[in-house]
Amino acid sequence: MSALSILNPADDLERENAKLRKIVAALMKRVEQDTDEAGAGYGLFQTAVALEAKVRARTRDLQAAMEELNAANARLEAAKAEAEGARALLANALEAVEEGFALFSPQDRLLMCNSRFGAVTPDVRERIRPGVTFEDYVAAISRSRFLQLAPGQGPEDWLAWRLRAHRSMRGHITVRFVGDRWVQVSERRTPDGGFAILQTDITELVRAERQERNKLLDDQARLVRATLDHIIQGVCIFDADRRLAGGNARMRELLELPLTLLRRGVSFEAIAAHMNARGEVGGQARQLIDWVMQDGPRSPLSLELVRANGMILDVYCRQIPDGGFVISFTDVTAERDAIRALHEMNETLEQRVAERTEELQAAHDRAERANQSKTRFLAAASHDLLQPLNAAKLFIASLAETDLNPDQRRIAERIQSAFDSVEALLGALLDISKLDAGGAQPSVAPVALARLMGPLREEFGALAAQRGLELRVVDSSAWATTDPSYMRRILQNLVANAVRYTRAGKVLVGVRRLKGAVRIEVWDTGPGIPPEMISEIFQEFRRLRQGREDDAPGMGLGLAIVERACAALGHGLEVTSRVGAGSRFSVTAPLADPPARAAAAPAPEGGEAPRDELENLIALVVDNEAEVRAGMLSLLESWGASAVDAAGLDEALRAAEELGVAPDVILADYHLDAGADGLDVIRALRARFGPIPAALITADRSDALVRRANAAQVDVLNKPVPPGRLRALLALIAPG
Known part of the structure; x- marks a missing residue:
């Protein structure tokens, strides 16, 4: 140790x-x-x-x-002394404030206050100490004998109202105490989440306002004031200088404005500035301010204002004769909440059914409008659709007149056949669109089914072979009462669908004779159609995602057109199918007897007339499309005829003048530039050069145009122009 x-x-x-x-x-x-x-x-x-x-x-x-x-x-004592000095200074500063002031923590506990805070309620002053909660503080105030409660209002009612005002953090509230004493209470949040309360004695202000009001109001004014103070709307009146002339108590409640802004003579701008400071100017409130600030007469204004605390006010503004204006405010928060709740609940089945019915009707109306718009578009676009097709067919016909080797001629013939199919498709589609619009009717007559079914081999044989399918079209001598254009379109779509959807096997087309009718059937060995999807395949733009449909183009319109065409013709349409085995589509039409002249073969499209038959013919071609004119000139020259072209009436007159002789025939397009039409050109040329044979070339298939052309003794050729028909017409006109 x-x-x-x-x-x-x-x-x-x-x-x-x-x-x-x-x-x-x-x-x-x-x-x-x-x-x-x-x-x-x-x-x-x-x-x-x-x-x-x-x-x-x-x-x-x-x-x-x-x-x-x-x-x-020593330093600690100095700091403590300094802090005590600062606290004393702050306390002295708060004591110097004329208003009552209190500071509460974020936990709603009193941190400090001056002696004027709560001075109007001396019976509870001892309870207002640091640490007391805000709720305990207002509970004590609610039981103070100095608090003036409204008639029918108890301490609990006042306490609940005061706590609601605190939770919404309203800018200002006014509290009345015994002895006709009034205090304005203002609450403001502090940056740390606490809040400060400022109590301002406005007794003198309230009394002065009351005295002034009592001096100015006569018996009638008192009656008006009583009326205004008892209506549920808040009303404020401004003079021509936009200064407050009066308002009712309800307006003060709804807008929660301090009494200093409710005195007579306060400008509207001051009130708007106060609302802006509270973050309540913008949107609809800005529209109200703009209405007030405009000069001259003001039209009545109605709007909905949503305050920062969520209250919804219905605002109505109207100018009065002296140039001032009246603004009324109605609290519609409860009504809007009730309406919103009613819409959200969908409380009754009847309402839901009505809403659903309305939705379905609106959808049906939209679909009808869309369908009508589509139909009008197709009908209006027929000219633009058929113009390039017409030019192409003219060039192909001109090519066929040249010296071609067998392979080239076979290719030209296939191209011609393909364009013929396109022409038939477009024509049928346009006719169906007219049917939708109620503007056309099928032309029903006895038709040899062999004429409709034979071309199906040529048209779909190559495509079927390419897909490894056997396409068999059984010849028939039967006749049917139908429209050949529509029936051709029906068969083309049915065969095209069968080839497109069949993976392997064959497609069979044939005719069955029934009692007084014929049934044209298209069989395939495709994947089949599920029973629940048969009704869907006839909808526009619907394609079943199975089979090999992705290998071929299509927009899902084929069967929709088939169904419409059959309905327009009154023909029966049936579908039978078995998944994994194939499908059968059948069209039933009335049986027809062959006409007496049935054995007579139709005139060929062209080629039989000798080339020199048209050598002396001079044709004037009028069309606003340069490519169409070029195609027509090429075709006419291949036939040995002479031709000049023009884009309109002025060029046609100049061309005829330069020829020195009248043309032998006029071939005029119907739709020309600047609103002119081919009939006008033909009439003008005939007026200058005499009665010249003429033909009108058009995509318009309407009966009205045919009647106009017949009245003018003008032949009509529908686009795309069949070269055979054109050549036959020219052969009749050509000088002998």
């Missing part, structure tokens, strides 16, 4: 020094008594010296620590 172990670190400096001095004295005494033990005495002396040195060092350290501690205590 060392000598220092007897020292207790907890001892103070004086006690520790005393112990050390006592130890040194004992050691010195032992040294003196034991002089004969020189070595041991010397060692004890050295120990005493070391202990004394350590005592001195420890003493210095302790003195330094005490000095540091004393300095820190």
Whole structure:
């Protein structure tokens, strides 16, 4: 055990020094008594010296620590004094404020207040101490005998109203106390989430306003005031200078404006600025301000204003004869909430059915309008659709008149056949569109089915072979009462669908004779159609995603056109199908007897007339499309005829004048530029050069145009112009 172990670190400096001095004295005494033990005495002396040195060092350290501690205590006392001084200054500053002031923490506990806070309720002043909660504070106020409650209002009612106002953090509320004393209470949030309350005594202001109002109001005005104060709308009246002339209590409640802004003479701009400071100017409120600020007469304005606290106000503004205006405010929050809840609940089945029926009717109307728009578009676009097709057919016919080797001629014939199919498709589509619009009717007559079915081999044989299918079309001598154009379109679509959807096997087309009818059937060995999807395949733009339909183009219109065409013709349409085995589509039409002239073959499209038959013919071609004119000139020249072309009436007159002789025939397009038409050109040329044979070339298939052309003794050729018909017409006109 060392000598220092007897020292207790907890001892103070004086006690520790005393112990050390006592130890040194004992050691010195032992040294003196034991002089004969020189070595041991010397060692004890050295120990005493070391202990004394350590005592001195420890003493210095302790003195330094005490000095540091004393300095820190001095600084702490200075800071505490400074804080107390600042708090005293803040308290003095708050006491200097004329209004009552209180600061609450984010936990709604009172942090500090001045002596004026709660001065109007001295009976509860002792309860307003730091730490009290806001709810306890207003509960105490609600039970104060100095609080003036409204008639029929109890302390609990006032407490609930005050807490609601606090939760919504309204800008200003006014509280009445006994003795006709009024206090305006303002609440504002602090950055840390707490809030400050400012109480302003506005008793004198309220009394002055009341006195002024009482002086100015006569009996009638009092009646009006009573009426205004008892209606549910808030009303405020402004004069021609946009200054407040009056308002009712309901307006103050709805807008929550401080009384300083409700005095007579306050400008509308001041009220708007206050609302802007509360973040309630924008959108509809801005529309109201713009209406007020405009000069001159104002039309009545009605709008809906949503306040920052969620209240919805129905606002109506109207100018009065002296140039001022009246604004009324109606709280429709409850009505809007009720309407919203009613819509969300869909409380009765009858309402849901009515809504669904209305939706379905609207959808049906939209579909009808879309269908009518599509029909009108197709009918109006017929000219533009058939113009390039007409030019192409003219060029192909001209090409066929040249010297071609067998392969080239076969290719030209296939191209011609393809364009014939396109022509038939477009023609049928346009006719169906006219049927949708009620503008055309099928032309039903006895038709040899062989004439309709034979071309199907040529048209679809190559495509079927390419897909590895066998296409078999069984010849028939039967006749049917139908429209050949529509029936051809029906068969083309049915065969095209069968080839498109069949993976392997064959497609069979044939005719069955029934009692008084014929049934044309198209069989395939395709994937079949599920029973639940049979009704869908006739919808526009619907394609079943199975089979090999992705290998061939199509928009899902084929079967929709088949169904419409059959309906227009009155023909029966049936579908039978088995998934994995194939399908059968059948069309039933009335059986017809062959006419007496049925054996007579139709005149060929062209080629039989000798080339020199048209060599002396001069034709004037009028068309606003340069490509169509070029195609027509090429075709006429290949037949040996002479031709000149023009884009309109003026060019046609100049061309005829340059020829020096009248043309033998006029071939005029119906639709020309600048609103002119081919009949006008033909009439003008005939007026200049006499009765010249003429033909009108058009995509318009309407009966009205045919009647106009017949009245003008003009033949009609529908686009695309069949070269055979054109050549036959020219052969009749050509000079002998």
